[in-house]
Every structure is written in C-alpha cells, then in structure tokens.
Amino acid sequence: MPLITLLTDFGTQDEYVGVMKGVIxxxxxxxxxxxxxHSIAPQDVVHGAYVxxxxxxxxxxxxxxxxxVDPGVGGARRILAIECGGQRFVAPDNGLVERVLIRQSVTAAVSVENSLYFLKPVSRTxxxxxIFAPVSAHLAAGLPLAELGPAVDRDSIVSGVVPRCRFSTPVCVEGVVVAADRFGNLMTNIDATTIDRLAQRATGKKLIVDVADKPIGGIVASYDRVPRHTPLAVIGSRGLLEISVNSGDARKALSAGKHDTVRVRLT
Structure with missing residues (x-):
C-alpha cells in the first residue's frame, strides 16, 4: 500500500491539513x-529541515x-520532486530538504511544472x-518523476540555509539552537560525530557545554544523571546535542532559544 507523509507549518486550527488529505x-x-x-514554527525552514x-x-x-514550509509560496521559488535513498520528496526549493540531501545521494530531481497534475485553478497562497497534494498522490500511484517537469542539477538545489556547527578553535565547537520541542528541550545543530572529534583531543581535559554564555556542565547519558530541575546537555534521539532541564523546561529556565550560541569546549 502506498504511503505519503505530511510535514507542514500549518498547525491544526484551520482546514489546510485536512484539505490536503482530501485532495490526496x-x-x-x-x-x-x-x-x-504540523507544528513546525511558521515559516521556519530550518526547523522543518531538521524534523x-x-x-x-x-x-x-x-x-x-x-x-x-513555504514562505515563498506563489513566488519565483521552484517546487522540487526528488528521489533519494529509495524515497521521494516533494518540497519547495528553499533549503527544506537540505539536511536530507546531506545524508543521501540524489537519484533523480525535477522541477515540478507539469500543470496536468495540479488542481485548477492554482491558488497563489x-x-x-x-500542487503538493495532487502531485504526491500521483507519485504514490506510480507516476514517474520525469513526467512532472525538467530535470534539475543537484548543485542547483538551494543549500546553505541550514546552519552548520564549526570548530571555532581547535578546542571549541560552536553551533546554535535551531528549535525547541514541546518539552522545552533546546535542539542544537551540533552533532555527535563532531563532538566525538572534539573528545579525541580531550586528554587531561573535560568537555563543558555553554548556551547563550551560560555554562551547563558536561554531556550526560540521560536526564536523571542530574538532580530534578537542573540543566543538562545530552545527545538526543536525532544524534544532535540538546540542552534540557531534568523535569523542567530549558527554554524558560535558561531564557534561551533559537539562534542562541552553543559551545562545546575543552577545559
């Protein structure tokens, strides 16, 4: 049985998600x-890319x-249909698939332009x-990507939208908070692999995490390794560093949020 997933910033208050399902x-x-x-922060392409x-x-x-997640809807941005990793993606060309494409090689990519597979008339908003709903329904029914429009070169797909962590010094990795989940955990763009690279340099030193210039301490294995209501740093299920509070809300407790600087440093 064919399967379609939906990820949007539409929320559930309005009819948008239900209507897309009806079209499909x-x-x-x-x-x-x-x-x-459907709870991606409005117009937050970076949050959507990570999820x-x-x-x-x-x-x-x-x-x-x-x-x-399409703040450029109705404008000049392309809509892409991409096949990679044995799956297909239909998304605006605005960086939303950037994290996916970092991990997977692209088998095929097209610009979605064949209006035969659109609803008429096409709304500007x-x-x-x-477009997205009917195109996905046709793809799930077996429509080849090539029927949707001209091929797109992989290098022309928008990238550089999602911030990446970096070594700001040989003993410090610097990144940012990219989102907060419903528990108030702060998701960062610092991945476990980069932290491992830093840890290999840690002879005689310890790792310390700072968020918004507030020291959190080292990286722990689980929430209960610190007392209740105490901040902590942990590698979350996405393989990314997260800042949390045991039985609490890190966003509120630390007055921290999206774009705040996060550092993992040796000391």
Missing part, C-alpha cells in the same frame, strides 16, 4: 497518510514525503492543496 484521497484513495508534524531529516529514515522505501 480523491486522487489515490488507497494511499496511507502519516502526519510527521524532516530526523523522520524520513524510519519510513519504508517508496514513501513519498510532502514537506510544505495554497500550493499545498493545489
């Missing part, structure tokens, strides 16, 4: 639809992922309904 069902009634999230990349490895080959 009208074209391909046999498809299963799985909601990854999409964290989720897609856990879906079977052949899944069609529809990602609509709701391409999720009029």
């Amino acid at each position: 069902a009208g074209i391909n009634p046999d498809v299963r639809i799985v909601d990854i999230s 999409l990349a964290a989720a897609c490895p856990f879906f079977p080959a052949g899944t069609v992922h529809v990602a609509v 709701f391409h999720g309904r009029d």
